[in-house]
Amino acid sequence: MTRNLCLCYIQLCSFFFVVVCFCYFVLSAQCETPKPGGNRILTPESNKPTYSGGDTVTFQCIVGYKPVNSKASKTLTCSGNSWDYSTLKLECTKKTCGALPDFPNGRYIYSPEGAEGILFGATAAAECNEGYLLLRYPDRHCRDSGWDGREPVCEVVKCLPPPEILNGQPEEPLLEEYEYGQAVTYICNAGYTRFGVSTVSCSNNGTFQPSPPECEKVSCDPPSVLNGNKIEGIPPYRYKSTIKFACTSGFKMEGSPSLVCERNGWDLPPPNCTGESEQWFSVCDLMPFPLNFKLTFF
Numbered sequence: 001m002t003r004n005l006c007l008c009y010i011q012l013c014s015f016f017f018v019v020v021c022f023c024y025f026v027l028s029a030q031c032e033t034p035k036p037g038g039n040r041i042l043t044p045e046s047n048k049p050t051y052s053g054g055d056t057v058t059f060q061c062i063v064g065y066k067p068v069n070s071k072a073s074k075t076l077t078c079s080g081n082s083w084d085y086s087t088l089k090l091e092c093t094k095k096t097c098g099a100l101p102d103f104p105n106g107r108y109i110y111s112p113e114g115a116e117g118i119l120f121g122a123t124a125a126a127e128c129n130e131g132y133l134l135l136r137y138p139d140r141h142c143r144d145s146g147w148d149g150r151e152p153v154c155e156v157v158k159c160l161p162p163p164e165i166l167n168g169q170p171e172e173p174l175l176e177e178y179e180y181g182q183a184v185t186y187i188c189n190a191g192y193t194r195f196g197v198s199t200v201s202c203s204n205n206g207t208f209q210p211s212p213p214e215c216e217k218v219s220c221d222p223p224s225v226l227n228g229n230k231i232e233g234i235p236p237y238r239y240k241s242t243i244k245f246a247c248t249s250g251f252k253m254e255g256s257p258s259l260v261c262e263r264n265g266w267d268l269p270p271p272n273c274t275g276e277s278e279q280w281f282s283v284c285d286l287m288p289f290p291l292n293f294k295l296t297f298f
């Protein structure tokens, strides 16, 4: 009876030992999710949390990439508790979208530059020829399925007439519409001075450039110079007119004798004519001479 019990106990022990061994084998014969890199990824069907020994998984290229050789082996097998990477021959390379066909009146600028410019992830930006304006579809991207977007549309540049100006007018009557490069010349009315360029032209972006000139009547009031006289210059004083002063004898000039009439008035302040006698008096003011004191010079 005791012997039988003991035998039974041993049998039970052996059974548990076998179970433990089996569990250990099964657990240890597991592979983690393989991470082969090289722009390769598991197919959705192969994606599992754990893999047992002998399991086979299949790879494919990530989005935007394609196999270098479509016949290369794409599988890995979990052997023991690791993957045998030597069986995986799949290599992945970026897909090409190919060069885009030309479009009228413009061209594509590919980025990045060079061979990469037509591969997955590249951008093709439309650039219109001179005199043409991009109307639609500026950028295209090389996606997994090819170039997105549509063929750009470059339209010939037209300008609306340039603005009317005050105190002047275009040499010829304005048209309703202008083509790229067409020019308009303005002239100021008599007695007005032009500031800015006289000719503007229809530019690449559909506007006249630069801004039209401004016509202004420039006049400068003659300044008065105490103890001085005008020796040059006849009114009215217009843009760039000059005026020149001289001091009456006995007075000394401070400042510039001649002034030029500019857009906003004389270019310099008028000169001052100062007298030596005035300076003398000012010295006297400071001296403690008694009232009615007489100074006599010989």
Ligand SMILES: *[C@@H]1O[C@H](CO)[C@@H](O)[C@H](O)[C@H]1NC(C)=O
Pocket (backbone or CB within 6 Å): 203, 205, 207, 209
């Ligand atoms: C057109 O181009 C000029 C410079 O060449 C710029 O000053 C102006 O703002 C542009 N106009 C428009 C509508 O883009």
Ligand SMILES: *[C@@H]1O[C@H](CO)[C@@H](O)[C@H](O)[C@H]1NC(C)=O
Pocket (backbone or CB within 6 Å): 254, 255, 256, 269, 270, 271, 272
């Ligand atoms: C003339 O005198 C005035 C007043 O003293 C002074 O403000 C001005 O700067 C002087 N002008 C010159 C040219 O020295």
